Amino acid sequence: MEVTVKNEKLNSWIKEIAELCQPDSIYWCDGSKEEYDRLMAMMAAAGGATVLTKRLNSFLFRTDPSDVARVEDRTFISTSSKDDAGPTNNWLSPADLKKTMSGLYKGCMKGRTMYVIPFSMGPIGSPISKLGVEVSDSPYVVCNMHMMTRVSSRIYDMLSAGEEFIPCLHSIGAPLEKGQKDALWPCAPIDKKYISHFPEENLIWSYGSGYGGNALLGKKCLALRIASAMARREGWMAEHMLILRLTNPAGRQYHVAAAFPSACGKTNLAMMTPTIPGWKCECIGDDIAWMKIGADGRLHAINPENGFFGVAPGTSYGTNPVAMDTVRENVIFTNCALTDDGDVWWEGMTDEVPAHLIDWKGRDWTPESREEAAHPNARFTARAAQCPVICKDWENPAGVPIDIFIFGGRRSGVVPLVSEAYNWDHGVFLGSTAASETTSANIGAVGNLRRDPFAMKPFCGYHMGDYFRHWLDMGDRLGGKAPRIFYVNWFRKSQDGMFLWPGFSDNSRVLKWMCERIDGKVGARETEIGLLPNDGDLDLSGLDVPEASMKELMRIDTAAWRDELPDIERHFAEFGNRIPERLLQQLQELKKRLG
């Protein structure tokens, strides 16, 4: 496409990148369906994409086994002072990092096309939205960006009219020599991968990976890491949260924003079908919320994304029928298994396991095979508009007013099914100490307990102690109009290792209790760790959970909580003198309550 954009910053940046990366050609994307279809056909012809004959307009990609998840060890927040990145981020000085990466970028697009992808996070033209331009040498990235962000030639007009944009440079780091055959999933080795952020100049440089959040730079890099730093400077919030609307039988609406670490069920909760009669749930977003205080003094949230990049394994008509219906057509699947009749399959999708598959590494697979058929972090990419329960207001530029914040994680013990914070400061304490057993969404060991404050540990673009303070400041500004804060754990297990709570659609019962708390319809009992439901207040009608299990789900194990205290102290100590005094005070109060 011939494009003339009258934006000096953009044109000089593109020229500089082209000189550095030396692509064979430059292609300016327009976000059209024709463009998507053409690139997909090209990738299918080259063998990188498999056409799924059973799903309309859908494709399967298999990545290199070294490129299957976000690489947190290779992710950098590069601020002029190391202190400003804080203890939860990897840091290199901007000068050193740029020097190393410029060396890697030199000639890195040889033999490839450099795509210029103009995109908007948030509805195009909304005052809350931010524009970005990603330069990438991966057509897979272009097609995913079409779904996950708003890619459009209208953005060129906005840039010509002088609008600001965030430059996002991406290369898979695999130049092609003349005559060299391309890999099916070209990328750089792990120690050459860099996912770098320069929050002081709103700049992103990513090298060496083609996967998800490492490469689709609008998502984690822009909408969380860079946006969180902007949000602090500008007095708003960029959070790793799903957004949903609940409507009770009387038609009253409640808006919920919930932060759970990666692969802990945000997509499932965002698309839940309530099991309690008369209640309705609609999805607004499943991963990221941008929130600003509105003229009414309340906190209003938008979903800056345009699609879902969801974890496939475990998704089924039993666990998340809405997600299954969302991915019926027009989907990009990554690292799922391929069935003999041209469909995808993953662990947990059906009770019956297919007799033969091609696994995510492209090998024959049978139920006797020792490895999983789909990678545990296999994903689907689908447009949000395809979701059958997408809320009609999901693109409202004014956002939706948030009533309820939920934090949580995956804990097989200690943490009860639900509790409510005593007040905003206590809620911020709960968010700041949130912990979860690790999953396969990031490279590293699975099943270890890690503190993941506000589910933002991998995504906060500045010092986490300052981030806690920002939460406290936002609460001060919101005063009586602040959302109420709750903490949940759907994953508590019995002594013999079985989940005690059915989860999924039945989580609606817990949400109903929260709504009734907001409306003052139910009380709560004060415990050492927060406010818990009174007996009989959680709607369990029609649910077959033994009384003993409910008791265990709600049990406060004071000894185990006391054992957690040194870990919380260590966790807070990490932030040195940037930990807000008000959180230390919360810790003292918890200690006192535990006796």
Ligand code: OXD
């Ligand atoms: C994601 C993640 O992909 O959090 O959303 O890893």
Ligand code: MN
């Ligand atoms: Mn996420």
